[in-house]
Amino acid sequence: MKGKPVLIVTSSPAFTGGVRAQAHLREVLTGMLARVIVWPQVVIAGVHGKVQNGRVADETTVQFLHEAVGGLAAEISLLRRSLA
Template structure:
């Protein structure tokens, strides 16, 4: 059976990011035959269509290449002011180009959101779902993975809430099932 290659993207640049900790924990606990490579957004410039006219900035070209090479995508986003983070939205804006032919067109995507609030970033989750729909991505069919009270579920840089971990791993399994014929 062919290995499934997933790209994981945290919507936070913070060194102690809860979202990065969630992805790292999932990365370590995936089923055999599934690989999750984490991709940092730290080097992406702000989206500017003028930069597409000559040659893409190297960080953008690498990002698009990583998306194209991945079988599927796992996004893990904080909720900032009722939506996803600016850094993740910026990355998706870069990935959305060229329109109707982006590396995310038809790409299977799992969304995970988190927040210290009891809602677990549900509004960021919905924001990402709308953004990905406009990019013609295929959001995985699974109940939303939202991590409420995330600040209490990440300890010493590790995501430690076993029920949430198992639920998220189930969502990754659903993503993998959609990718395998």
């Protein structure tokens, strides 16, 4: 994982959305020298009400996820250019 860009996304039926799990995972990935993307925490709280038929149905959540993945893609692009 050393040097690899990583985006952490958690979800939970609880209102916290897996924040504590995300904190632990961030600590582990940092210890592995992964490049954890600095982004507002991507936590999907109350996930049971936002997913229908296996797909995220909540439009606000979908938009936030798209932006976060876009941030990951931008980080990957920057890393590729710096290695070229």
